[in-house]
Amino acid sequence: MRMRYLSVMPAAVAALSLLALSWTPVSAQEKGKNGEKTPYPGAVRPTKAPPPGPPGPVPHMQDGKPDFSGIWNAQRQLPGDPEPEMLPWAAALTKQRTENYSADDPEARCVPGGVPRATPYHVQMVQTPALLLFLFEGNIHTFRQVFLDRKEHLKITEPLWYGDSIGHWEGDTLVVDTIGFNDKFWFDMAGHPHTTQLEVIERYRRRDFGNLDVEVTIKDPGAYTKPWVQHRVATLETDWDVLEYVCNENNQDPGRLVGDKH
Amino acid sequence: MKNKLALIAGLGLVFAAVPLVAHHSFEAEYDFNKPLNVTGTVTKVEWMNPHARFYVDVKDKDGKVTNWNFELGPVNILLRQGWRKNSLKPGDEVTVEGFLAKDADGLANARKVTLPDGRRVFGGSSADAPKQ
Numbered sequence: 001m002r003m004r005y006l007s008v009m010p011a012a013v014a015a016l017s018l019l020a021l022s023w024t025p026v027s028a029q030e031k032g033k034n035g036e037k038t039p040y041p042g043a044v045r046p047t048k049a050p051p052p053g054p055p056g057p058v059p060h061m062q063d064g065k066p067d068f069s070g071i072w073n074a075q076r077q078l079p080g081d082p083e084p085e086m087l088p089w090a091a092a093l094t095k096q097r098t099e100n101y102s103a104d105d106p107e108a109r110c111v112p113g114g115v116p117r118a119t120p121y122h123v124q125m126v127q128t129p130a131l132l133l134f135l136f137e138g139n140i141h142t143f144r145q146v147f148l149d150r151k152e153h154l155k156i157t158e159p160l161w162y163g164d165s166i167g168h169w170e171g172d173t174l175v176v177d178t179i180g181f182n183d184k185f186w187f188d189m190a191g192h193p194h195t196t197q198l199e200v201i202e203r204y205r206r207r208d209f210g211n212l213d214v215e216v217t218i219k220d221p222g223a224y225t226k227p228w229v230q231h232r233v234a235t236l237e238t239d240w241d242v243l244e245y246v247c248n249e250n251n252q253d254p255g256r257l258v259g260d261k262h
Numbered sequence: 263m264k265n266k267l268a269l270i271a272g273l274g275l276v277f278a279a280v281p282l283v284a285h286h287s288f289e290a291e292y293d294f295n296k297p298l299n300v301t302g303t304v305t306k307v308e309w310m311n312p313h314a315r316f317y318v319d320v321k322d323k324d325g326k327v328t329n330w331n332f333e334l335g336p337v338n339i340l341l342r343q344g345w346r347k348n349s350l351k352p353g354d355e356v357t358v359e360g361f362l363a364k365d366a367d368g369l370a371n372a373r374k375v376t377l378p379d380g381r382r383v384f385g386g387s388s389a390d391a392p393k394q
Contacts, residue, residue, distance in 0.1 A: 041287040108286035250310035
């Protein structure tokens with residue numbers, strides 16, 4: 001049985017008492033002491049895979065295809081992928097953005113994260129034979145469409161935040177190809193850029209009930225000298241619904257994100 | 263049965279070290295080298311995204327009152343941790359430990375909020391965000 005957040009007040013009591021016991025004092029866990037610089041947030045790379053999701057068989061659609069429907073935790077990049085190989089302008093821009101503590105990240109301005117940026121919050125996937133929907137909890141609270149009944153891309157006249165996504169099956173793997181992007185979003189907090197030549201290929205495979213493997217290939221000859229491949233995993237969320245996250249309701253941050261310029 | 267599930271989930275939330283997330287990098291706005299520790303009276307709670315916030319009147323040794331603006335984690339994360347809008351109310355006395363903003367007066371990120379009886383309120387801020 002799935003919990004609705006309004007039904008979990010006992011959890012508040014438990015959390016209240018146990019948080020006090022489990023808390024590590026601020027002074028013992030923070031990094032910056034005596035003026036030393038903390039690591040750039042965008043320069044941090046994953047060191048381990050997240051804990052696996054619940055085991056069990058893969059659910060299937062009536063037509064026999066794997067069913068990805070469900071609420072998934074944020075995609076997490078796995079350790080071990082090589083750094084991308086960039087054109088000089090893209091490498092210089094990434095360095096500048098990273099060393100400015102990601103202060104100019106569009107995500108902090110409550111605009112869509114684009115593709116393939118991993119949204120930081122839960123994602124509900126809703127699958128039909130013809131359409132796969134991603135319902136993002138947050139940042140921002142919006143959706144993305146993947147058309148499974150169309151083999152050709154639309155003719156894009158206006159670049160898009162999420163592009164035009166079409167998907168086809170290769171065995172149990174759903175291969176999603178997306179083009180038609182604008183160049184406004186960053187791939188990550190490091191600030192990896194792209195151009196409107198971007199094509200993203202995502203390969204989704206539900207390994208078992210609770211684990212979704214995602215291989216992402218970024219192709220953009222305007223910014224990268226060779227395709228950039230990332231390996232990610234999302235685990236199934238079994239306790240919580242997707243909640244609301246209205247980023248623009250009270251976003252006080254943009255004027256205060258000074259990065260290294262203060 | 264539902265309550266039992268809820269209790270188990272509450273325990274899991276505490277012990278599973280669920281990564282907390284945010285929409286901006288901590289260091290773009292706040293300074294780990296500028297810790298803050300103040301005590302005062304809550305004047306307002308904003309239960310909104312992208313960050314919940316609360317405001318605290320703090321009196322200095324000369325009696326001058328400053329209204330501090332404290333950033334918390336996002337509402338969806340706080341909800342999953344078990345917190346609610348009324349977990350902290352105007353009029354509550356609180357001690358807040360946090361970090362000052364780099365370039366704004368009276369602004370800080372709250373990391374530890376303690377009521378007079380020792381209970382902790384809220385947790386999670388952009389400093390705990392996974393860097394991706």
